[in-house]
Amino acid sequence: MASAVWRDHCWDVHGGADDATLLSLVAGSVDGRTRIAMVDHKNRRAATFSAAEPMSRSHIGMVRVSSDAPLMLIRADGPTGLHIINPVGELLALSSRRRPPDGHGCDVLVTPEGALYDPLLFGVTLALELLRTGALRRAA
Numbered sequence: 001m002a003s004a005v006w007r008d009h010c011w012d013v014h015g016g017a018d019d020a021t022l023l024s025l026v027a028g029s030v031d032g033r034t035r036i037a038m039v040d041h042k043n044r045r046a047a048t049f050s051a052a053e054p055m056s057r058s059h060i061g062m063v064r065v066s067s068d069a070p071l072m073l074i075r076a077d078g079p080t081g082l083h084i085i086n087p088v089g090e091l092l093a094l095s096s097r098r099r100p101p102d103g104h105g106c107d108v109l110v111t112p113e114g115a116l117y118d119p120l121l122f123g124v125t126l127a128l129e130l131l132r133t134g135a136l137r138r139a140a
Contacts, residue, residue, distance in 0.1 A: 002015035004025075013025070015119065023122065036123075038120055038123040040119060045120075047063050047066070047123075049127045057076040059075065060074040061074045069087075072092060072121075080096055081094065082125075091113070092113055093125075094108070105129065
């Protein structure tokens with residue numbers, strides 16, 4: 001279980017027994033395109049999420065590490081589902097978004113392979129939900 005809160009120009013994802021900050025998301029604009037930096041405090045790594053342009057069912061977005069190598073690809077599955085896979089096609093997580101009037105949010109099923117990407121997976125699903133609902137705030 002994880003939760004997110006807006007603080008000092010970024011979204012912080014909290015979780016675990018001590019409710020520590022696991023991940024921070026900072027959105028910015030690069031050449032007119034929204035990029036979301038994800039700082040994984042737990043594992044001391046950084047990655048960047050960028051939405052596909054143009055977005056299609058087969059390509060919603062991508063997460064890249066600081067060397068610009070792809071880490072995760074996001075693909076649509078039906079009207080509310082998403083598949084998050086690694087570059088070789090292994091399933092990392094499934095996400096199912098809620099639709100109004102049920103409110104905003106999503107459920108995430110993480111595979112054993114996907115657990116290796118914790119908490120970045122939750123950063124990806126949070127970024128997608130913030131983009132979808134228009135709640136993403138930019139720091140720059």
